[in-house]
Amino acid sequence: MAINRKVIDAKNARRLKIQQKKKKNANKPAAAVASTEDASDEPDKNSPFLQHQEWVKFQQSITVEGFQTGQTTTATALKKSRGGKQARRKREKELARLGAFSESDENISAVAQKFPAIRYSPEETAELLKQAYATLPERTGKRGTRNLKRQAERWRRVRKIRSDYKAHILQAHHRRMEARNYKRERTKDMKEDAKGLREKDLDYQGAVLKRWMENLEESGIATTTTSAK
Secondary structure, rough: OHHHHHOOOHHHHHHHHHHHHHHHHHHOOOOHHHHEEEEEHHOOOOOOOOOHHHHHHHHHHHHOOOOOOOOOOOOOOOOOOOOOOHHHHHHHHHHHHHHOOOOOOOOHHHHHHHOOOOOOOOOHHHHHHHHHHHHOOOOOOOOHHHHHHHHHHHHHHHHHHHEEEEEEHHHHHHHHHHHHHHHHHHHHHHHHHHHHHHHHHHHHHHHHHHHHHHHHHHHHHHHHHHHHH
């Protein structure tokens, strides 16, 4: 809100200055006003561009007393810029437009005289285009050699990529088959060794069962002897 207040105060101050200036011009005689207007119409190095002057005049023509709409009613002078590509191009275009509207070169500034606007008639433009096209070399030799070379290189790369892909697929297949063969060989070896393992397991189970029976018989005999006594 403080920033907006400052902007409003600046606009009000500008509007008061414009009103005071109008009052001064109204109090002056007509000859003095005409002389000041003629002096203001004269071109100056620090005067604004013609387009800006026309815009200011239009804004002044539609102003309404008692209302502040933020219109630009004063023509600001040109400021010296430090350069820059965009600023330079804009300045050259504006100076070229001023040079086109002016009747003589006396009213053009020093910058416009240094960089005059080049304008060619249709006949001169056609002649320049004719000269430019005449300097182009004629097309000679066979056509499409570079295209054929590009296509040959392209398909060579395509074949190389496809062959590499096929080699990778084969390598993956061989790795998969090696893993499968390893499992198969391990299974075969286990089956061959399973016969001896089964016989050992049966012998061990029989020995355990026999020992258990013997222990059972001995314990049964002992119980019968004790009961008889």
